[in-house]
Amino acid sequence: MKLAWLGLLLMCMNMAQAETPSAPTAPPAQADAAQVAKDAANYRKARQAVADLEKISAPSGIQETYKTMIGGVEQWLNVRGQDRDQPMILFVHGGPAAPAMPTIWQYQRPIEEYFTVVNWDQRGAGKSYAETDPNVVGDTIHIPRYIDDAIEVAEFLRKKYHKDKLILMGHSWGTVVAMGAALKRPDLFYAYVGMGQVISVRENEGVSFDYALQQAKAHNNTEALKELQSIAPYPGNQPITRERIILARKWPQYYGGMTAYRNESDYYFDGPLLSPEYTAADVHNIDRGNLLTLGRLLPEFVQVDYSPVRSFPIPVIMFMGRHDYTTPSEPTARWLAQVKAPYKQGVWFEHAAHMIPWEEPGKVLVSLLRYVRPLAEPARKK
Template sequence: MPRKAARRIGVSLLGVAGVLVIAAAAALGFRAYRQHLAAETLAIRSPNGVQEGAFVDIGGIKQWIVIRGEDRANPVLLFVHGGPGGSTLPISSGWRPWEKHFTVVQWDQRGTGRTYGAAGEDTLAPTMTLERMTQDGIELVEYLRSHLHKDKIVLVGHSWGSFLGIHIVKQRPDLFYAYVGTGQVVGRVTFETSFELAIVHLQQLAQSAGNGEALTELAPLVARPVMTPENRLVADKWSKTLGLPSIESFQLAGPVPPPFMPDFSLLDWYYWRKGMAFSAKYLRGRDGPMFKRDIRSLGPAFSIPVVLIEGDADYNTPSGPAEQFFDQITAPYKEFVRVAGGEHFIPFDRPDQFLAALLTYVKPLAHD
């Protein structure tokens, strides 16, 4: 290649690189500006409010929590996230109205988000068990009681967090005013029911699309919707082809889109995604505790109130098994709240409706 041509190519590449650097700097600057605006929108300014984020020593490692609320006198609500590994920190701006009525605590569980980033996989891997995480939850609540000067708190568990949350309140009911489950996981039966509903939905989509090949391959699953590895491969294939709505397809509500949440860096996003994959390896799937354990084995008697808030259009953790579990339990007070048209992420895509249920059925229980 002639030197002049090579020089021109080099200059062109430098020009492209310069443009990319300028574009990246502009994008980062815009993100920083939007995060600044979001911080102003979400700021707690009341004189008796609380707005804290910190690592706390729990279970032998540093675990990240965020505490927000407009009045420290309000009941404390610990939200136990799903996933597993699904930190709620970047997707919770819709909870700003909750903070008028509750002091809301978010927790990056063992293997999640900033907790994952601080500890690292080598430290965490041997400890990723249901038993250890149950004790983590108890230690966290003990810390919150002391730090926020409360005798008891409310625990809200979502999806995986509902499975973990039941184990926490069952071991230490004396720490809680009430347990609230949403997207409640009972055990393997939850996912077997979800699979059956998915097959029915796929058959309907195939019929609507006139897809004969899909109908032929799905026919044995429709006749016997057993969740074997082979059947799951067939279901996954046609889920993608026919456009079965996925767990990621929900629409968040709230004033701040996730990319612009304040105090959530690009490194935090990296840890968020890595933590999800890491936690799933130990806690989800056919060998994970949600499949191998069942909360019914803990017994039907609860010594604290139990409230389940369930969407009737939740195909990921269908409300049927949750309602059957609810019917079997005994508790000083229990309430099953059915949200018409609600899907799996009610606290995030219908935060106002979820708050209304909390205020009606839960907050009156949170008193000494």
């Protein structure tokens, strides 16, 4: 069954179509029971192979997945690293409700050699979705609550793993949450790393729309032109409604604004099917979490604007995809140029759009080692 994961990265609306079955794709009707059983067994073997590859065997390492009470509801954490004494990264995923945990097997292992990485399924997202009645969680779906959750997670991790501070990373929607947490509680973090950073939603939407219109004209795409012109000028002075933002996101992502040089990102949307951390029910709950959170957060999300922030209390590093037209990088680069911070650094990923860790994992690792890890080194040497 095809499902639209309306929130990855937001960002709020991703019109990419994703295959999210609860089991391997069903064989043709004429296939016999033996073939069905064989296919199911092969699927289980594939997941086990990923689990075996991901296994951390080093005596100094850590590999844990568990739930804990955060902000009054149980939420899931995944903690991985080859050496528990390495600096710890708290990764705040995109969406809303697009957890990174089920796809970290695709890109994270090299990072785990130099950092302990924590992935957190936010309230209403992924594995956390099933822990609390959606009707109860639904009333708490507000940006300030997510920011407070991130702070509570950071405090929990510091205490449990005996860390002075953490490195805070956000991706897409997660940058709204993480940046808010860094501004509110800078004492918890060595540095903030933004990827697919959201500075001003309205500005982002305008840049993204203009890119799509330019590409549609260049490719004489009459379907795209008709749909885009139906909401022009965008965003203009009109409200950014669910219907308008879905249409506005569709064509920039088709023209490589989500994954560079591609009109689809199936590697990401199908990735959870091989996740050792996710059951079939967890995979289905990704989509349910999107539906739970998106409508509730959209009115607040479209008002997000960090451009008035002229001073940042901790080191800030921005990873920017040159081809990102899901959360365009140009506004982030302009903001970074004028902000005052103890340390700041912009890193351009020339062959990436929005999915930087998946698209250029090698450069992500090198950049973390060059620009981020030294910020936590003095504490490790005490």
